[in-house]
Amino acid sequence: MTPKTILTACLTSLQRLCRNGQETRTAADQELLAWGGAQGMAPWQIYEQALAADIWPVSLERNFPTLTTAEQLQLWRSRVLVLGLGGLGGFQASLLARLGVGRLVLADGDTFTLSNLNRQLFASPQTLGQNKAKVAGRQLNLSHPALQVEVIDQFLDRQSLPGVLAQVQVALDALDTLAARRALFTTARTAGVPVVHGAVHGVYGQVATILPQDGEAFPALYGSDPSLSDIVVGIAPTVCLVASLQVQEACRLLLGWPLAYHRRLAHVDGDTGRLEILPLF
């Protein structure tokens, strides 16, 4: 029997779902996990098998029909790197998990401090002093038990980035230093991995998508001799918005949808509420 017929035969929670004139099926997450566990499957693999059999775990079914079952399966099979689990990265990781991207690599060598609480999703009085990537991975696995999370509790650099980039389809920039960004852009280009860049300053922010064939993108964003002596971070709503724009673009990348910010800079103006799209190259 194929996985499809096995699943269909075994699941008592299986239901037909009609939405917007389109049809698919759902099954309760607990039953899927119990069924797959009995077959010796890891939770991630169970969801993969279910989606491949045109069965949505109920925890993801509201993505249908915005995503087709094939698209959800594609996202579930994707692996995305989040570099930095502070302001931008915390929201990014959470949104990726909600979107149903099945595999995340979370990298940050930093630990939470009290001053992170105004904007960093995983900062709380309980997580102070703990590594940001570890906390994010732990929290995400609580809310999304089938998610595959790899945690790297150190800052990635030019030496360590290539090995990590080789495993992912997209890298999200949630960094806060120009040196780290430059290292990411350079190594991602060599590794052939698209980067969705994002940065914030107060109520302002920016997003840009950089593909390997674009060449050296750093000077287009930061000039040839950049100095940010005084880095100002974003406030929570701006950070959340920029992270959200980045994840939406990552979704387009992963699904082959037309890109919104390739060769462009999306500038978020928190004074006027405008999103301005500038040509970057």
Added chain:
Amino acid sequence: MTLQVLLNASLRRFFPDYDPYQGLPVQVEPGTTVAQVVERLGLPMGEITIIMVNGIRREPDFPLQGDERLGLFPAVGGG
């Protein structure tokens, strides 16, 4: 002829009453470069990473007619 200078993000701190919808009206002679306008406004050129003239990206030595929309963008780097 009036140049409309549109300051963005942290560059707005140099003009406390800045109106982001109107920008700064500046009278300039044809041929004046972007860098000269930036200097006249007392803005630090080193902080400006993107220059847009009527929606096209330009360099600091770009000569203006004097009736354009000049957008100036600083680096945005926080995470």
